[in-house]
Amino acid sequence: MSEDVTAQARAEKCAALMMDKDAASRGLGMHLDRVAPGMATLSMQVTPEMLNGHGICHGGYIFTLADSAFAFACNTYNQLTVAHQNQITYLAPGKAGDRLTATALEVARIGRSGTYDVTVSNSAGTMIALFRGLSRTIKGQHFPENGDPA
Template identity: 65%
Template sequence: MTPQERAEKAAETMYAADKASSSLGMEITYIAPGSATLTMRVADEMLNGHRICHGGYIFTLADSAFAFACNSYNKLTVAQQNQITYIAPGHAGELLTATASETALGGRSGVYDVMVTGEDGRTVATMRGLSRTIKGQLFPEDGEHV
């Protein structure tokens, strides 16, 4: 299995069980080893009292992109820490895009940067996620068991 095939199968396996991302209408538009891009349309139910996208939904999109990127090696990986900075609001009906990229990976620890953008290309938020690999795999590989 090539690294790209592994990343694709890991994303497919993970997405099938990810009710949070799928119920919010998130779609994986790109996956590769150490990186992922997800989109989410801002629904009316996601708007806060200012009629802009609630920061929790923006964070959820960024966190999901981070999760798919750091699990792309078929090694169970969880978030250890995340920090988000909101730059501009997300608007009703707008398609937001979160692009996660691996910036460092050593041993069981990884660092991923996520950029959330609006349809017009403006930066909505930036997030840095720290990951930790734990025991197990998303799917069996090379005779191993999940």
């Protein structure tokens, strides 16, 4: 098995294990569309319950979608990784019925620290938010590998 296939299989296994335990993402109807080493795409339908007092998608739901994509992307290496710092810039509103898609891409991963950029787009492909996540690897793995305990 080539290293690329091994890395892809590792990313997919980590994502499946995480999604199985991620009641928050599943509860909001998030779907893992794609995962690869250092990358993840999640999508979510904006429901009426997600609208704020202006009739647009509450920013917290957009942030949660971006944060979940970030989490899946930075956990693709079978090392437990958590958020260290996040920020988001809202560019346009999400609307009822929109399918929002968050794509997280690794910018840098050095030692225990990682930087990931996430774009959130609506059904029409319009970018509605930019998110930057800083990650920190902690002790542990998602599954035992190479004789290491989980």
